[in-house]
Amino acid sequence: MSRGIKRFLAGTGVFCILLISGCGRSQEEKQLRLAGIEQLDQGNYEEAIVSFEQALKAADGKVGNMELDILKYRGEAEYKSGDFLAAAHTYDVLIQVDGQLPEYLYGRSICYAGAGQLEEAGADYTQARNMDVQMDREVSWNMEALLALGKGYQAAGENQKAADLYDSAIAGGAIASAEMYNVLGAAQIEAGMYDKALQLLDQGIALGDQAAMGDLMYNKAVALEYSGEFSRALDLFLQYKASYGSDEKLEKEIAFLSTR
Structure with missing residues (x-):
């Protein structure tokens, strides 16, 4: 899981159940x-x-803030080591001792998706999403879980399921930033779904977020190139160069498209 969401995976969080105080x-x-x-x-x-296993043993069966924190770190380490089912089991433990919090369900969904257990990943994601809605709070629909499940579908050749998942997330307000449209657009490019990628990237561009605009323009140009629209792709790459500068990779793209 990405270090960018480390607070979700390894932060202290807000816990519904604390069996024993974390003090002392x-x-x-x-x-x-x-x-x-x-x-x-x-x-x-x-x-x-x-180290995390030894720390939990040193707790001598006590479960409080610190132990929950250690479990979340352990889950992250297991996931990053490639042991997705062990990480899913760690989330099982968190759910058993701290309740079915959406963040735990999202976390387990990511682990199941990594293991290729897409039915279980989908069930956890949907339950967490519904809990967000029922709690009447700002819907988080954790983006990493959304992407993990979508990429799992794509890896299994179930591109329509991935597209439906992303459409549902967009319709439900899960994607509120240009950056997230860019991430999903890039995922669709990887899946070879260029029309869908262009739709998502255009939605991101329409938000006018200058911080994400460069990446959105570049990925749109890539999607246009892959879909055979060489002239439009070249124009967009040249616009990108004028606004954001160039590098060797971009120059190769421009040189290639100039001959098409």
Whole structure:
């Protein structure tokens, strides 16, 4: 899972159930937790998992803020190590001790998607999404879970399911930023669904967010190129160059399209 959402995976969060207060934890547990975080940040995922396991053992069966935090870190380390089902099991434990919070269901959905268990991933995603709505709060529809499930469908050749999923998210207000339209548009390019990619990228461009505009323009040009609209793609790449500068990759694109 991306480090960009680390607060979701490894932050303290707001917990519905605390079996025992997190105060007064042993120094051993705290030190092992910190060691695991450092190993995780360094990419030593297996070592991090061991440290988090030892930290939980040092808790001697107690479950409170710190232990929930350690479990979330362990889930992240397991996911990044490629052991998706172990990470899903860690979310099982979190759900058992802390309740069916949407963030846990989204997290488990991501893990199931990584493991190719798309039915389970879809069920968790849908339940979390519905809980967001029922709680009458701003619908988070965690973007990483949305993308993980959509890419899982695409990897399985179920492109229509991915498209329907994204359409549902857009219709429900899940995508509120130009950056997210760009991410979904890029995912559709990877799936070879260029018309859908162009639709999403145009929706992002229409928001007028200058911080995301460069990426949206570049990806739109790529989608146009892949769909065979070479003249339009060249024009857009030249506009991009005029606004954002050039590099070797862009010059190669321009040179290629100039000969079409």
